Amino acid sequence: MARSGKPTRDKILAESKDLVFQNGFSGTSIDQILEKAGITKGAFFYHFKTKNALAKALIEEFALEDIHHMNAALTKTEGLNGDSLSRLLQFIQEFINMMSGLGDPYSCLYASYLYEPNQFDQDILDQITDTLLTWRKTMEKLINNVLKEYEPQMEIDVQSLADHILVIFEGAFIISKGYKGKDLTAEHLKHLKNYFTLLFCKKK
Amino acid sequence: MARSGKPTRDKILAESKDLVFQNGFSGTSIDQILEKAGITKGAFFYHFKTKNALAKALIEEFALEDIHHMNAALTKTEGLNGDSLSRLLQFIQEFINMMSGLGDPYSCLYASYLYEPNQFDQDILDQITDTLLTWRKTMEKLINNVLKEYEPQMEIDVQSLADHILVIFEGAFIISKGYKGKDLTAEHLKHLKNYFTLLFCKKK
DNA sequence: AACTAAACAAACTAGTTGGTATGTTTGTGA
DNA sequence: TCACAAACATACCAACTAGTTTGTTTAGTT
Numbered sequence: 001m002a003r004s005g006k007p008t009r010d011k012i013l014a015e016s017k018d019l020v021f022q023n024g025f026s027g028t029s030i031d032q033i034l035e036k037a038g039i040t041k042g043a044f045f046y047h048f049k050t051k052n053a054l055a056k057a058l059i060e061e062f063a064l065e066d067i068h069h070m071n072a073a074l075t076k077t078e079g080l081n082g083d084s085l086s087r088l089l090q091f092i093q094e095f096i097n098m099m100s101g102l103g104d105p106y107s108c109l110y111a112s113y114l115y116e117p118n119q120f121d122q123d124i125l126d127q128i129t130d131t132l133l134t135w136r137k138t139m140e141k142l143i144n145n146v147l148k149e150y151e152p153q154m155e156i157d158v159q160s161l162a163d164h165i166l167v168i169f170e171g172a173f174i175i176s177k178g179y180k181g182k183d184l185t186a187e188h189l190k191h192l193k194n195y196f197t198l199l200f201c202k203k204k
Numbered sequence: 205m206a207r208s209g210k211p212t213r214d215k216i217l218a219e220s221k222d223l224v225f226q227n228g229f230s231g232t233s234i235d236q237i238l239e240k241a242g243i244t245k246g247a248f249f250y251h252f253k254t255k256n257a258l259a260k261a262l263i264e265e266f267a268l269e270d271i272h273h274m275n276a277a278l279t280k281t282e283g284l285n286g287d288s289l290s291r292l293l294q295f296i297q298e299f300i301n302m303m304s305g306l307g308d309p310y311s312c313l314y315a316s317y318l319y320e321p322n323q324f325d326q327d328i329l330d331q332i333t334d335t336l337l338t339w340r341k342t343m344e345k346l347i348n349n350v351l352k353e354y355e356p357q358m359e360i361d362v363q364s365l366a367d368h369i370l371v372i373f374e375g376a377f378i379i380s381k382g383y384k385g386k387d388l389t390a391e392h393l394k395h396l397k398n399y400f401t402l403l404f405c406k407k408k
Numbered sequence: 409a410a411c412t413a414a415a416c417a418a419a420c421t422a423g424t425t426g427g428t429a430t431g432t433t434t435g436t437g438a
Numbered sequence: 439t440c441a442c443a444a445a446c447a448t449a450c451c452a453a454c455t456a457g458t459t460t461g462t463t464t465a466g467t468t
Contacts, residue, residue, distance in 0.1 A: 024320030027230030116228030171375025198402035
C-alpha cells in the first residue's frame, strides 16, 4: 500500500467548498482547486472521477453535517420532553447559540446548488430534497407534540410551519451576504422563536 | 438610422435571465445565450461591451422591478394610513396575493449573484445592498408607525424585524426549489403576517 | 439616388476548460 | 528485498470560453 490519501481528499473537499461559495460551482475551475490545495491534476482525478463526483461528495458531506447538527440539538433538548413547547423553543435556541458567535455570513451548499441546478446530476438534487424532508419530518413531530397540549392562536398548516425554520435559515444567509456584514441568522431565528411563543401562549 | 435595437436587447436580457437561473451566471456561456435568443455574437457584443456588462444590466432591471413592486404595494395600501397595523398587514397581503398564483418556484437574482459573488464587479454587489437597504427603510417606517399605537408583546429590534420580510422571501424561494414543487412563498409570508398580528395585538 | 450610422453577421483568436494517457513515487506485506 | 498496488506527478488534447475583427444589411437623412 501507499500512504493514506485521506488528507489529500479532505484538503480537496475543504478548499473546493470555500471556492464554490465564492465563485459558484461552475465558476470554480479544477485548476483553481489544485492551486489552493497545493496538488496536481493527477491527484485530483485519482480521488474524484469527474468534477461532478466532487460536487456529489461535497453535498454528501454537507448534508451529513447538517443532519448531525439537527440531531445534536434534538438530543440536547431530550430532557425537556415533558414540556413540548419548551422543547421546541429550546431546540431553536440551540441554533441561535450556534449561529451567535459567527463572524462572516454563513453559506449553505443547498442554496448554492439550487441556484445553478442544471450543473448537477439528478441524484445530487434528490439528496438535497431528502435532507429538507428530514428536517420537515423532525419539525412536524416537535410541532405536533406542542399541538397536543396547546391551542394555537391562529389556524396554521403544520407542514408549512415545519418548513419555516429552513426558510429563515436560508433567507438569513442570503440577506447577511447582501449586507456584507456579519451573519444575521441568530437574530432572525429569534423572530421564529417569538412567533412560536406567541402562537402557543394558551394551553388547551 | 438603422432599425431599433431594443427588441434584440430585450430578448438578450430575457433569455439570459432564464439561463442564469438554471445554470448560474458563470455557468451560462454567451454561446448559449446566442442560441436561445437566436442572434449572433456580433449582435450580443454590440449591445453589451462585456459579459459583466450584461450582468449589470440584468441586476439593474431586476432591482428596478423589485422596488417598483414594493412601491406599488405601498401605494395600494396608502388609504389605510389611519390604522398603521392594518396598513402593515395589508402591505404583506399584497405580496401574498401576488405570489399565490405562482406555479414554478420564483427565482431572485440577488441570491443567484450572492452565491457566486466573485464573478461580479463591486458596483453590482453594491446595487444589491442598496436595494436591500431600500426595503429595510420602507419596512422600518411601516413598523415604527405601528409602534406609535401598539405595544409589542415582545422586545424587538426594529431593523431586524424590518429585514425579516426579505429573509422570508429569499428563504421561501430556495426551499421551494429544494422541494421541486410549486412556489411556497405565499404561505410563508402568511407566517410573517401571523407574527405581526400576534406581536401587535395590544394597543397602547 | 447617394450617404450615413446603427444594427447586426461570420469568421477568427488567444486563452481556459474538464478530462486523459502515461509515467513516477511511496509505503508495506510476503 | 522485492513485488505491487495505492497515491500521486507531468504532459498533453479536444472542446469550449469571452472577446475581436472585419464585413454586410437596414432604415432614415439629405
